Amino acid sequence: MLCEWKSLCVNMGTFLWTTLVCFFSGIYCFENLSRRNTTVLELSSTYDGHGVTLANDGDLALKEWYCSHTDPNRPKAWLQVDLGQSYSISNVKIYYRTEDSWKQYRFRQFYLDVSEFPATTSNTSQRTRCYTDNTTEQYLPPNIIDMPCQQTARYVIVETTYDAPEDNPTTGAMLEICEIEIYENECETGRYGDDCRPCWGCQSCDIKSGLCDCPDTCYNQMCDKSSGQCIFGCQTGYWDFNCSSSCSQNCLNRNCSITNGTCDTCIRGRYGDTCHKMCSPGCVSQSCDRQSGACSDGCRPYWAGEYCDTCDSSHYGPTCSETCSINCKNGCRPDNGDCLDCVEGMFGSKCNKTCGPGCVYGCDQFTGQCTCKQGSQNDSCVDIGFTGKGGCNVYKCISYLPFYLFLYLKECNPDYYGVLCDKQCSPNCNRGTCSANNETCDSVCKCNNITKLNVQDCPDICNNKICDKLNGYCTFGCQTGYWDFTCSSSCSENCLNRNCSFSNGTCDTCIRGRYGDTCDDMCSPGCVSQSCDRQSGACSDGCKPYWAGEYCDSM
Template sequence: MTIILLMFIYAVLQPIRSYENLARKSSTMLTQSTTYYINNATLANDGDLRTVGEYCAKTALRHDIAWLQVDFGSPYNIYSVKIVYRREGDGSNDWKQYRFRQFYLDVSDLPATQTTTAERTRCYTDNTTAPNLPPNIINIPCIQTARYVIVETTYDAPEDNPQTGAMLEICEIEVYGCNPNCFNRVCDTSGHCNQGCVAGYWGDCSLECSDNCFKNVCNITGSCTEGCATGFYGNFCNKICSSCPEGCHRDTGECEGACPVGKSGTLCEKSCSVNCDRECDKNTGICQSCVAGKFGELCNKNCSTGCVSFCDRYNGRCSCKQGWQGETCECYAQQLSDPTTNQKTVLHGVVAILCISLVLNIVSFTWMFRNGICRSQNKKGSPLVTSHLLPHLCMIQWRTTLLTKN
């Protein structure tokens, strides 16, 4: 009567929820302390609720202790445990749940073989004494988080004659609960977490958020909702920032702040010119200053050999060494004083033309005098021609004579 009252209060006070039968999960394993004939532990989670002995898991005779253990493989949130015990009928000669008296139900994170009852968490103890019988189907509240559920007894039923020792005859055990990562410990009969996962888990709430999620927080898809830890980016924070000393943008991976010395680009993936003096602009790669002897935006141009030392960072202008000239000291003074090959060629041509002209004039004058083309006249009434005008007048006369003959 006490047990029935307890079950009723438990059902009324607890909110209506549905849970998964963890004992039927593919990863769950059942074992027992010993086995009677072929009644092995797997008969206790095969879904067959018949309570005839051949359908139940049984431990062997003549042992001081008997136990059956449910191993989930990892800790789960347990809500209740239902046990279906052997009972073959209501007749006076039918076998009943005599051996079920004074059993106890424990949970633990270690198996039965490695723990004593004092090292486990007790969920229930049956105090039934002969000739009374406990119910052969019992639903026990057990709100705990554990990996193992252990049903155990040391009771030797007086109905066994002669005595057979402690025995268990469990036809079915159902352990209802949820993945421990279900928010508010709520899930449906298939184990789906209705209200989502606790912080740090996603998917079916068995998958951990990436360690790179800020504060280890992600949503049901695994996307990091609070951003990424320093050095990572992407929805799942699974991409590494490329040499970004101050971190990178959560979505694009572009480096925030300056790049390391000698690097440029939005991802700091490019190297500055080897001729940059340490740093270059993050976005353009333009050197902030050049090493000695170089100029230009990328410091890829050589200062003139005529520069005393450095040249202007942008245009290459410099102070010239002795003998050098020009804005960038590119011209040596000796080169300017000596005519070039082209200049010499032109000069030689001019001299040759002048020489030829002189020879032609001499030949012309000689021919004119010999042929009497030009003789001075001193007739009366004719003006006397001065000697310095004579050549010019002779030339005019010679040309006139040529035209008349023609």
């Protein structure tokens, strides 16, 4: 029961004075929620400067200039109090305008509602009615009225559609409220009874009985009072047995299952049970499978994969709008455009650097190192600047000629060999002449040394150590791990068992985790079992968890 000192407590204007007076009087005083700083009042319309702030300024005068006033000629008039959040309300008290010459006939047949929705978006079927005035034309309602309203709500709405006949010729519904006071229960929202026990089975309940309040989100606002379960299901946009959970905003038309909140259908561009996942931006029309996210209508230009979440082999970048370098072989990485391999003669991450002019079969993509032609040296096979030392035939080896001509014009004197023509051929060669690359005799050996030259002059890496004495070519191929006609080149260490083609050094098979002709390229770390296609590098057995794309090179 409210204390008799309530008006005195309110008029003191501060919470401190309210507490002190009520404490020393020994009586419990409820707080007037309408006077809180967080409370906002609103009128349906305002007449001649009589604004809504006059209805909660603490002044209880009932004359015209102390009261709020709505416009005439309107079919409906209302005053709304927004408490900012839901409160357990005890009662509402209204002070209505009255004067000797002006009675409260416009106050007839008003009604008092509470709701979780504002007056501008709700109708009476979505509210809970606390009070209805049934005064007829011959009588007047009290101008000060205190109404019980044991409800939990955020909005308190005073509304009327009554057109008083005394206003003729003025027409329309009007309100003239001088002050409105809203008091909360001793128990906070979600509790009831003298000892403020928790509501059972619902978020809010009757402050005395503990029976559940049927929320506005219940269809027709009907529920089982003992459990709070909505009888006819939920309003659109809500789910759960008491319709207290909201459907995802990504559900089409906010429609979802009442049992688990699963969306009936997703809005465009979303997938998953609650449509919380986004289709790839590479999907045509942003349309993808509801469960898997695979693009339903294929990929937009330059995108690839089942989910259109990576770029095709010729493009890269976050929107796949950047073009891979023309020097890329087999495409480039979709994230940064680094080439998977380079065309012959180029190297670098973007294949924008040129291999040394003396490289045989191109060079390493990352270091630029290569196998050199004769007349070139160091890792990049550059011109050594031949000057015709030792046994150089100066007519065929001229230092100022361009390097590419030098390779074809260089020739040693008949009894010399080597890059600098500074090594003498074996004295066992007939006529003393030998190959410019090594000391293999150009023609026949001297007869008394034929056995020695036929066997020991061929390198150990020739099979059976047998070679052609005229050109140094190994007659029966190379030992394992070597290739080229003279078996002077090593197979890549990435070739399985170091086996490679005798003619060009291409690996027969790559060791695990490598691919490419000479197995120099590494499979993506995202490949299952580090296994990928020998030519393209695409993962053979799919991707490890959390990796994606044909090459499993993106997260």
